[in-house]
Amino acid sequence: MQKLFDAGLHPEQMLAQLPAFMRKISDLSLALGIDLSPYQADHIALRVNDAELAKALHQAWLAYGEEWSNNEINGRPIVVIGFAKPLEVAGWTIEALELPYPSDKVYPQQGWEHVEFVIPSSVSTTDELKASLDQQLPSLAWDALTEQGIKVKASSPSGEHERLANPTYAFKQGNICIKLHPCSLKAVIDSESE
Template sequence: MQTLEQKGLLPTQMLAQLPAFMARIKQLALELGVSLDNYQADHIALRVNDWATAEQLHQAWLAYGEEWSNNEINGRPIIVIGFHTPIEVDGWTIEALELPYPGNKPYPQEGWEHVEFVIPAKAADTDALKVVLDNTFTALAKGWDTLAEKGIKVKASSPSGEHERLPNPTYAFKKDGVCIKLHPCSLKAVIDSEQA
């Protein structure tokens, strides 16, 4: 089995790859007609395909922060690590890392996969969130029908952990191995709701 270093997945390697990944996030936002400059880049997520790699990464990233949450969602652990020092990249401050243990779907590439941005709102479901997004981003509101032609996949979901009290519907926009997720509450707020 390849080591984390051979896979390019050591935290130091991944942090070095972050500016290029965020440039791709910005490019996707541009295609969506969405300016995210003034919104919180809540957390960043990576994807790996085997359990042993996820376990190694889980331990490696704990040197950079503390475990905020270890929750089972859709039958697999999702780890959230809050950084001791938030990561500053491209004008955004990212406070947490999401590390899902692998499910049954292999990813074409391991590494950074998505960034979730907080669009503050009281939206209890995906329909309410869509109204918020349409009102916030007029270019997106006019362009939903053209996203598929641009090769952008859209997925609306309401993922939730066992003890979450705060609804956090999400819209995900994915293209070429990069994904932007928009939701109304920060991951920290959702985790705090579990402990309430």
């Protein structure tokens, strides 16, 4: 546990940092030209560069909820912990934590990294998701993003047994990222047992 405190990553420290992180998420949504307040802040994710820290975090966060999933996605374990008491912050209720174990990529900053929001639709590809986002979030300023230093990435991550497609658009500026997808993580995990 001391290792987590020393790294500033103990859950108590992370929860104390959450309001400031969510202000940055709100600032990024403003830069995107969208209002995410009506949408579900599905889950929050953190990043670490050290496997031992990831293991310690995995165990420490289990005190705050139960493990919903531990799947190999894109060659590394990604753990999802559903909070026993959802996090209430900045008007959103966040029901889960995503903890990816480290890959070859080294993050410049360890800690909170992104929040994923559900923009509900029945799409199954990134092209369909873009069309849906254009319809539901018409103010999304796609053309101006590069000028603002916002990187956009489309992906279709999936676990081995998932039956529900959940294409994703990520919008990243510096160390802050917003991801938009059509289904909640809980729904995707539940699809594994169908």
